[in-house]
Amino acid sequence: MSYINIYNITHSTDMDGMSSAALLVHNYRIPLKNIMFISYDEKRFDYTIKKIGNMRAKSDVFIFSDYMANKRQANAIKRVVMRLKRDSNIVIWLDHHPWSDETFRLISKYCDIIIAGENRYMCGAQIVYDVLCEKDRYGDSITKLAHTADFGLTSKTNETWLRRIASAVRYSNNIEDIEKADMSLRRVVKAVSMKDTKNNYVKKIADRFVSQSRKGTKRLLSNLATINVNGVKIMAGFGKKLQTQEVCTKILKRFKADIAIYIDVNERRVHMRSKGRIYCSRLAVLYGGGGHPYASGYLFSKSDMRDNSRKSRELMIEKIRKGAEKCY
Numbered sequence: 001m002s003y004i005n006i007y008n009i010t011h012s013t014d015m016d017g018m019s020s021a022a023l024l025v026h027n028y029r030i031p032l033k034n035i036m037f038i039s040y041d042e043k044r045f046d047y048t049i050k051k052i053g054n055m056r057a058k059s060d061v062f063i064f065s066d067y068m069a070n071k072r073q074a075n076a077i078k079r080v081v082m083r084l085k086r087d088s089n090i091v092i093w094l095d096h097h098p099w100s101d102e103t104f105r106l107i108s109k110y111c112d113i114i115i116a117g118e119n120r121y122m123c124g125a126q127i128v129y130d131v132l133c134e135k136d137r138y139g140d141s142i143t144k145l146a147h148t149a150d151f152g153l154t155s156k157t158n159e160t161w162l163r164r165i166a167s168a169v170r171y172s173n174n175i176e177d178i179e180k181a182d183m184s185l186r187r188v189v190k191a192v193s194m195k196d197t198k199n200n201y202v203k204k205i206a207d208r209f210v211s212q213s214r215k216g217t218k219r220l221l222s223n224l225a226t227i228n229v230n231g232v233k234i235m236a237g238f239g240k241k242l243q244t245q246e247v248c249t250k251i252l253k254r255f256k257a258d259i260a261i262y263i264d265v266n267e268r269r270v271h272m273r274s275k276g277r278i279y280c281s282r283l284a285v286l287y288g289g290g291g292h293p294y295a296s297g298y299l300f301s302k303s304d305m306r307d308n309s310r311k312s313r314e315l316m317i318e319k320i321r322k323g324a325e326k327c328y
C-alpha cells in the first residue's frame with residue numbers, strides 16, 4: 001500500500017507564511033517535519049532548495065505558499081520544481097505577491113496548480129484556505145488574522161498575539177543555525193495551527209526578541225539621515241535584527257516622514273514603508289527589488305555598502321538620494 005506525503009514550503013518571515021502552513025497542518029495533519037521554510041535570505045534559500053532536491057520524493061505533493069519566486073532565485077526554483085514534476089510529484093504554488101511575467105512563465109510550466117501574482121484582496125493564507133482547505137471556524141479565524149497582519153491592519157481582539165507571533169518569527173529567522181531556526185519556526189507553526197495564543201515557547205522567544213530589538217531601535221532612531229526630494233521627506237537609519245514594521249512606523253509617525261527606510265546591515269536589505277500618495281515600491285523597483293506600494297524593499301551588494309563604517313553609510317544614503325531624485 002502506498003500513501004501520499006504532503007510537504008509545505010512556506011515563507012518563513014511572517015504570520016501569513018506561518019498561517020499558510022498552520023492551515024495545512026490543521027487540515028491534512030501534515031507532520032511538522034514536512035514543513036519547510038523559504039525566504040530571500042540566501043543561506044535559508046540554498047538550504048531549503050538543496051533539502052528538497054536531496055529528498056528524491058516520488059508521487060508526493062509539494063505545496064509552496066506565500067512566496068514569490070524572484071528573478072534571482074527563479075532558475076534554482078525552476079530546477080527543483082522541474083525535477084519534482086519529472087518524478088511524478090504534484091506541485092501546487094499559492095501566492096499573492098507581484099510576480100514578473102517572465103518568472104511566472106518559467107515556474108508555472110511545472111506546477112499542477114498555480115495562483116500567483118499581485119492580489120489586493122487576499123493574503124497567502126487566504127488563498128491556501130480557499131483552494132485547499134475544508135471550511136471551519138479555525139480556518140475562518142486564522143485567515144482573518146493572517147489578512148490583518150499581512151495588510152498592516154489592526155485586530156481588536158488579537159493584537160497582542162499577532163505582535164507576539166511577528167516577534168517570535170523574527171527571532172526564529174535570526175537564529176544562525178538553520179536547522180535550529182527551522183525547529184523554532186515549526187514550533188511557531190504548531191502554535192498557530194492550534195491557535196494557542198498562550199503558547200509558552202512563542203511568548204519566551206518573542207519577549208527575548210523585543211528586548212534585543214528595543215535597544216537597536218533606540219540607537220537607530222537617534223541616528224537618522226534625512227533626504228528631501230521634491231517635497232518628499234525620506235528618513236533612513238541603519239541597524240540589524242530589528243522589527244521592520246515597528247521601526248518604520250515610528251519613523252513615519254514621529255518624524256512625519258513620507259518614506260521610512262530601515263537598512264539592515266546584517267541581511268544587506270533595505271526595508272521601506274511609505275504613506276499617503278507616496279509609493280516606496282518605486283524606489284525599491286529602481287534597485288531591483290519590489291513588494292507592495294507602501295511596503296517594499298531590496299537587497300544591496302558589497303559595492304553599495306562595503307562595511308558598516310560611517311563613510312560607507314554616507315555613500316549608501318547618497319545612493320538612495322540619487323534614486324529618489326529619479327522617482328519622486
Ligand SMILES: [Mn+2]
Nearest residue numbers: 016066124150
Ligand atoms: Mn504574505
